[in-house]
Structure formats: structure tokens, C-alpha cells
Amino acid sequence: xxxxxxxxMLVPVIALTQEDQNEHAHHHHAMTVDEAGVVxxxxxxxxxxxxxxxxxxxxxxxxxxxxxxxxVPGMIFGFDEHEVQVExxxxxxxxxxxxxxxxxxxxxxxxxxxxxxxxMFHIEAMGxxxxxxxxxxxxxxxxxxxxxxxxxxxEKGLRGQLVVGSGSGDLWGVNGVSDQFIRAxxxxxxxxxxxxxxxxxxxxxxxxxxxx
Amino acid sequence: xxxxxxxxxxVGALVVALLAWPSQWYPMPMRLxxxxxxxxxxxxxxxxxxxxxxxxxxxFCPPDPSGWRxxxxxxxxxxxxxxxxxxxxxxxxxxxxxxxxxxxxxxxxSSGLTADAVTKGRDLDGDGDPDEIHIRLExxxxxxxxxxxxxxxxxxxxxxxxxxxxxxxAPKLAGMAVENFESNIARDTLRAPSPAIRIxxxxxxxxxxxxxxxxxxxxxxxxxxHSFIDVTGEGNDGVPLTSELPVMPGGARTYELxxxxxxxxFYHCHVQPHVHVMMGLQGLFIIEENRPNNWLQTxxxxxxxxRVPSVASKEDYDQEYDLHYLDLDKQLGERIQASNxxxxxxxxxxxxxxITDSTVDYFTLNGKSFPYTFxxxxxxxxxxxxxxxxxxxxxxxxxxxxxxxxxxTITDRDGVRLPEAQRLPxxxxxxxxxxxxxIELLFRNDGLHAYSPGIWLFHDHQYSxxxxxxxxxxxNISAIAYTDFVADTGWPKTQGVSWNNYFTDQYYRRQTxxxxxxGPELFLEAGTDWRVFTRLLVLALAVGxxxxxxxxxxxxxxxx
Numbered sequence: 001x002x003x004x005x006x007x008x009m010l011v012p013v014i015a016l017t018q019e020d021q022n023e024h025a026h027h028h029h030a031m032t033v034d035e036a037g038v039v040x041x042x043x044x045x046x047x048x049x050x051x052x053x054x055x056x057x058x059x060x061x062x063x064x065x066x067x068x069x070x071x072v073p074g075m076i077f078g079f080d081e082h083e084v085q086v087e088x089x090x091x092x093x094x095x096x097x098x099x100x101x102x103x104x105x106x107x108x109x110x111x112x113x114x115x116x117x118x119x120m121f122h123i124e125a126m127g128x129x130x131x132x133x134x135x136x137x138x139x140x141x142x143x144x145x146x147x148x149x150x151x152x153x154x155e156k157g158l159r160g161q162l163v164v165g166s167g168s169g170d171l172w173g174v175n176g177v178s179d180q181f182i183r184a185x186x187x188x189x190x191x192x193x194x195x196x197x198x199x200x201x202x203x204x205x206x207x208x209x210x211x212x
Numbered sequence: 213x214x215x216x217x218x219x220x221x222x223v224g225a226l227v228v229a230l231l232a233w234p235s236q237w238y239p240m241p242m243r244l245x246x247x248x249x250x251x252x253x254x255x256x257x258x259x260x261x262x263x264x265x266x267x268x269x270x271x272f273c274p275p276d277p278s279g280w281r282x283x284x285x286x287x288x289x290x291x292x293x294x295x296x297x298x299x300x301x302x303x304x305x306x307x308x309x310x311x312x313x314x315x316x317x318x319x320x321x322s323s324g325l326t327a328d329a330v331t332k333g334r335d336l337d338g339d340g341d342p343d344e345i346h347i348r349l350e351x352x353x354x355x356x357x358x359x360x361x362x363x364x365x366x367x368x369x370x371x372x373x374x375x376x377x378x379x380x381x382a383p384k385l386a387g388m389a390v391e392n393f394e395s396n397i398a399r400d401t402l403r404a405p406s407p408a409i410r411i412x413x414x415x416x417x418x419x420x421x422x423x424x425x426x427x428x429x430x431x432x433x434x435x436x437x438h439s440f441i442d443v444t445g446e447g448n449d450g451v452p453l454t455s456e457l458p459v460m461p462g463g464a465r466t467y468e469l470x471x472x473x474x475x476x477x478f479y480h481c482h483v484q485p486h487v488h489v490m491m492g493l494q495g496l497f498i499i500e501e502n503r504p505n506n507w508l509q510t511x512x513x514x515x516x517x518x519r520v521p522s523v524a525s526k527e528d529y530d531q532e533y534d535l536h537y538l539d540l541d542k543q544l545g546e547r548i549q550a551s552n553x554x555x556x557x558x559x560x561x562x563x564x565x566x567i568t569d570s571t572v573d574y575f576t577l578n579g580k581s582f583p584y585t586f587x588x589x590x591x592x593x594x595x596x597x598x599x600x601x602x603x604x605x606x607x608x609x610x611x612x613x614x615x616x617x618x619x620x621t622i623t624d625r626d627g628v629r630l631p632e633a634q635r636l637p638x639x640x641x642x643x644x645x646x647x648x649x650x651i652e653l654l655f656r657n658d659g660l661h662a663y664s665p666g667i668w669l670f671h672d673h674q675y676s677x678x679x680x681x682x683x684x685x686x687x688n689i690s691a692i693a694y695t696d697f698v699a700d701t702g703w704p705k706t707q708g709v710s711w712n713n714y715f716t717d718q719y720y721r722r723q724t725x726x727x728x729x730x731g732p733e734l735f736l737e738a739g740t741d742w743r744v745f746t747r748l749l750v751l752a753l754a755v756g757x758x759x760x761x762x763x764x765x766x767x768x769x770x771x772x
Contacts, residue, residue: 033317033320033321034327074554074556100462151352151389152365155552173359181361182359183359
């Protein structure tokens with residue numbers, strides 16, 4: 001599981017201009033935009049490969065905003081639920097309720113590309129608005145990265161996971177679920193002095209015992 | 213015999229040390245004496261040059277597959293051609309002119325903007341252009357840190373391999389901050405500098421700051437006519453000390469103005485300004501003179517050429533450019549990359565960082581340093597063109613703006629027209645921090661205004677300004693290029709040295725000899741003298757033996 005996260009993290013910077021052009025073109029076809037926001041790559045009826053039918057219909061409402069990080073130290077933004085669990089082949093209709101006055105997104109990565117261009121399903125809600133979109137999850141047990149792709153929003157709290165079936169292990173850095181991969185040490189101010197004092201104390205102890 | 217047995221080790225070590233001592237480091241009197249006895253040493257060639265590894269430069273001039281450089285007619289707006297390699301998205305330009313609420317869904321999607329990014333309402337004075345303007349700005353972090361990766365996120369390079377942490381005001385863009393799902397690179401419209409904003413004198417303007425960043429910010433309209441409080445009594449100056457609380461993360465605030473005076477002004481954040489403004493939260497704020505049918509390009513992303521100039525500009529000038537100079541302190545930008553916790557970042561930036569002990573390292577023009585300036589910040593014209601430059605120095609240092617091949621005339625300073633007698637041709641203009649100058653650049657080959665067609669650099673003539681962290685050429689160097697000297701691709705037809713070095717990150721990391729391309733026999737890196745190195749190693753070994761025997765004898769003596 002950790003291996004998968006590492007791979008996700010290390011996704012190299014791929015910036016082939018031509019590919020971008022194609023991908024953008026795809027997005028345009030599967031995109032609805034209004035003053036409340038954007039839904040990209042919506043899929044209400046096409047079954048992923050290996051699914052015989054829709055296993056279940058989920059109606060979910062997820063809130064996003066600064067207030068959901070009030071109780072999370074060191075975070076600025078939050079979802080009210082950072083983890084969503086659904087059955088394989090289920091249809092998820094998700095309403096993103098934005099309680100802030102700035103844009104936010106709920107974006108899933110790593111979905112099959114034959115069904116979701118760039119492997120992505122994306123809801124963006126403008127500040128004070130809510131936006132609803134529907135997608136169908138694949139048959140595999142897998143954990144998908146969910147985040148807001150505005151600059152620094154994932155880093156400052158808007159990082160979650162979509163667990164399909166039994167999932168494939170937790171992703172790093174999901175608030176309330178898993179630890180941060182890179183953590184500051186959070187040490188008291190005079191740690192350096194204390195460490196040196198501890199080393200000296202060790203030396204002193206040996207001398208006292210051996211050369212008494 | 214007994215002496216040698218007892219003392220053989222240290223005596224041997226001493227002899228070896230003296231023999232190993234490189235002769236070029238013998239004391240000078242000893243060398244002279246040796247020369248008198250034995251003459252000069254035999255010829256030993258100096259080390260061969262090292263062939264440095266081949267460098268693979270980036271593409272100088274990226275192709276323009278979408279045809280953004282060409283003149284375009286979009287939504288009835290004529291977007292003029294842009295000569296350099298990298299041009300602004302013309303759909304965004306047209307949407308800024310018409311208002312994102314007044315364009316088709318197709319144009320809006322192609323622009324990448326949200327429907328409320330810049331909305332335009334009624335024509336209040338009946339002169340054929342909208343006078344109710346609502347602008348929205350977000351705040352974005354470029355090259356910030358991440359708890360999940362050691363690479364910066366939302367990457368933005370000012371020069372090859374140079375990714376300083378920055379904050380910018382950004383137009384309200386729909387969708388992701390990066391160019392695509394698999395990329396860590398900021399999309400082309402999310403960049404430095406903060407966009408140049410253009411409004412018309414007398415317009416009723418609302419500017420909403422949607423604080424999408426993780427720190428408090430405000431908007432202060434530096435030099436633009438605005439009231440201290442708005443009609444409801446709320447603060448309108450953006451200064452937390454005197455008028456209002458800052459906009460907290462996730463919050464928004466609307467500032468209003470109806471400017472009576474036209475000119476080149478400035479906007480910036482006024483929270484901890486010595487840090488926030490220097491991180492990049494600053495932009496040009498231009499108030500154009502009122503004219504009939506004056507449809508303005510409300511935002512100029514990345515500054516540079518104004519693809520749809522105002523009516524007043526077109527009366528006097530063939531082209532107009534926004535030039536935003538900004539210098540950056542590398543050590544300040546690194547602080548947002550060092551940790552992810554906003555409490556730690558706040559402490560690092562606002563308590564540990566001491567600007568009075570700081571130096572600036574990077575010098576940007578329109579958000580880029582040389583050589584990237586040549587992709588998008590060339591001033592391109594033909595003989596007898598009259599070009600308007602609106603210049604701001606947003607950096608901490610002053611700017612000694614110098615043009616090669618031309619003497620320019622400053623027509624306005626800080627948004628105020630200068631009297632005729634003060635409008636004199638000059639080739640160095642001093643701009644203090646946040647000062648603005650409107651400059652008239654005349655491509656008239658009369659020996660004063662211009663000396664001939666060509667490719668003429670313009671840059672800060674303070675020498676740190678033409679470097680990137682001390683490596684030159686770098687910094688804010690760009691050029692005035694005449695059309696005949698610019699290829700169809702937009703790249704200037706330079707005829708000097710190869711630029712391969714400058715388009716590699718190795719060059720700016722000090723890893724490549726500076727004159728490699730044209731002095732390969734002379735100025736490659738010098739090789740290593742392995743003989744001296746070996747002697748030094750033997751010397752060090754002998755010294756180690758000496759020290760150990762000395763230590764052992766001291767211990768032995770004490771224990772006896």
C-alpha cells in the first residue's frame with residue numbers, strides 16, 4: 001500500500017504539450033459549467049469494465065471549508081468527511097457544499113482512463129455554492145486520491161480518499177486516517193542544549209561508575 | 213640501534229612527511245636557496261582541461277500549436293498579434309475585454325476563466341463601453357512545500373531550474389492549478405507577476421479579493437483614487453493597521469473605487485507588507501483616461517504586451533507594454549518550502565526572517581528572468597513605431613532601467629503627467645521601490661531616439677540585476693527587437709554566442725564553464741594534479757602517525 005502512495009507521490013512531471021492539447025479537448029466535451037461551479041467527466045450510466053450492473057446508488061453530501069479544519073492542528077481547510085467508502089460498481093452522486101467564500105474542488109484521481117479522461121472525476125463549487133455530479137466506480141478494490149487542486153489546498157487539508165470495496169490500503173496524509181509522509185519534528189526551543197547535556201550526562205555517568 | 217628501535221616510527225613518519233611535502237609549498241627562502249643550488253625544476257605540463265559533460269539545452273522558443281501569437285478576432289474583439297514565442301491566451305484576452313459574463317460558453321472554456329472572473333455591467337455614461345466592472349482576484353502560492361513530497365508543488369520556473377517560493381494574486385481560473393493531472397507544473401495562466409489590471413477613469417469598480425491562500429491578506433490600491441471607507445462604513449484601504457481586519461483564508465472582501473484621476477498605479481497586499489509584497493503580492497493597477505467605446509483589457513496576465521490597448525493609447529502609440537520588475541530574496545521564498553504547517557511558516561516568515569539582514573537574489577521582468585524573458589518580454593516593433601511602456605519597480609532595490617540603442621522619454625511618473633519641460637530623452641531611469649514610469653520609446657533612427665534597427669538589450673544597469681543569484685547573464689535582461697531581426701517563430705536573430713548554456717539549469721547551478729561554447733580550448737575547467745594530491749595524502753597519513761605516536765608517548769609517560 002505504501003508502495004502505491006510512493007508511486008503516486010513520485011509521479012514525474014510529464015508535460016507533453018501535445019498531450020495537454022488532447023486532454024483539454026476531452027475535458028471540454030465532458031464538462032458542465034455554470035455560476036455555481038463545474039462538473040468534469042460526469043458519468044451516470046456507462047458501466048466500467050467488469051461491472052454487470054450498478055451495485056448500489058449512493059447519495060452523498062460533502063461539505064468543504066475553513067471551518068472543517070478548526071479542530072485539526074496545522075491545517076487551514078477541510079472536508080467534513082475526508083474518507084468516502086463505496087461498493088465496487090456503485091454509482092456515486094456527490095454534492096459538494098462549499099461553506100467558504102472561495103472556490104473549492106473534490107477531485108478523484110486514478111479512475112480508468114477509457115471512461116474518465118485523464119482518469120479524473122472533478123466537482124468544483126464556487127464560494128457559497130453547491131454542485132452535484134455523478135460517477136460510477138470500477139469493480140476493483142482500490143483506494144483513490146481525492147483532493148482539491150487549487151494551489152496549496154491539498155497540502156493545507158483538502159486531501160482525502162475514496163475507498164472502493166476493501167480498498168488498497170490507506171494513502172498518506174489523509175486527515176483523521178493516516179499520518180503525513182513528511183512531518184516537521186515539533187521540538188521545544190532548547191532541544192539542542194538538552195541533547196548536548198544528555199550526551200555529557202552519559203559521559204559523566206560512565207566516568208563516575210568506572211573511575212570512582 | 214636502541215634509539216631507532218624506540219623512535220623509528222616517528223622518525224620515519226617525519227622523514228616521509230618532509231619528502232611528501234609538495235615542493236611548490238616549500239618556504240620561499242628555501243625555494244630560492246634550492247634554485248641557487250640546483251636551478252629550476254624540469255618542465256611538467258599543467259593539467260589538461262576537463263571535457264565537461266555535454267549539456268542538453270531546453271527548446272529556446274516553444275512552438276505555438278494553438279496559434280495564440282496571431283492576430284485574432286474573438287467575440288468581436290480584435291486581439292493584436294504578439295511577436296515573441298510565448299503569447300497570452302487570446303480567448304482570455306477577449307473575455308477580459310467583453311467581460312466573462314458576456315462571452316459564449318466556448319470562449320469562456322477556452323479562456324480557462326470562471327464566469328465571474330471579470331464581469332461587466334451597464335454603460336452608465338452612455339459612451340459605448342461598460343462602466344460597471346467587477347474584478348475577482350484569488351491568491352495562489354507558487355513553488356510551495358508539501359507534506360507528501362520533497363519537490364515543490366504548483367511549480368513555476370523563473371529561469372531554467374529556478375523555482376523560488378512566491379505568492380501571487382491570480383485571476384479567477386476554473387479547474388486545477390496545474391497544467392494537467394499528471395503534472396506538478398502550474399498552468400500557464402497561473403503565474404507571476406500578479407496580473408496588470410486596467411480600469412477606466414470614472415468607472416464604478418468592485419475588486420473582490422477571494423482569499424484562497426492559507427494566510428490573511430488584503431488588497432491595497434496604491435496610488436489609485438479610492439475612499440478610506442466605503443458607503444457602509446467598512447474599511448476600503450486594505451490596511452489592517454488603520455482600516456479593517458484582513459481577509460482570512462477561505463474568506464472574501466470587496467473593495468470599491470470610482471477613480472477620478474487616470475494613471476499608472478499599483479496594488480498590493482498590506483498584511484506584513486515587507487514579506488507579503490516581496491513574495492509577489494503586487495501588480496500594476498492602471499487607470500485609463502475616459503474615452504468613448506473604450507473596451508479595456510481588464511487584466512493582462514503575466515503583464516507584457518497589451519493585446520487590446522485602450523482608445524487613449526491607440527491615439528498616441530502603436531503598441532503598449534506593461535513591464536513589471538520584481539526582485540526576490542531566495543532565502544525568503546525557501547521558507548514556504550521548508551515546512552507545511554502554517555503556524556511554522558508564519559513564525560519563519562514573520563518572526564525568524566529579518567529583512568534588514570536580507571539580500572535579493574533573483575531579478576524578474578514580468579515574472580521571468582533571462583533567458584525566459586526573451587520568450588515573452590521582447591518589445592518588438594518596426595522603424596518609426598511609437599511604443600508606450602508602463603513600468604513599475606516592485607522590487608526592494610531601486611531599478612536603473614537602461615535601454616541599449618535608444619533614448620526614451622518619461623511622460624508620467626507615479627501616474628501623473630510630467631510638464632513638457634521635464635520630458636527629456638534619457639537612457640537610464642531610476643525607479644525607487646514601487647515607483648512607476650510611463651515611458652515613450654520611439655523607434656526613430658535619428659541618432660538620439662534610436663541608433664539603428666537591431667536587437668537592443670534593456671535591463672537594470674545595477675549589476676546584480678543582470679544576474680540570477682549572481683550568475684550572468686540572467687536577471688531582468690530583455691530586448692528591444694526590430695521586426696526584421698525577429699524570426700517567424702518569434703525568436704530574435706542573434707548573431708553572437710551560442711545560448712545553449714543559458715537554457716540549462718546546470719548553468720545557473722554554477723556547473724558549466726561560462727565560455728564553453730566559444731573558448732573550448734582556453735576556458736574549460738582545469739584538470740587535477742594527481743601528483744600533488746597523492747603527495748598530500750601521504751603527508752596526511754604521516755602526520756596522523758606522528759600525532760598518534762606523540763599521544764601514545766604522553767599516555768605512556770603519565771602511566772609510568
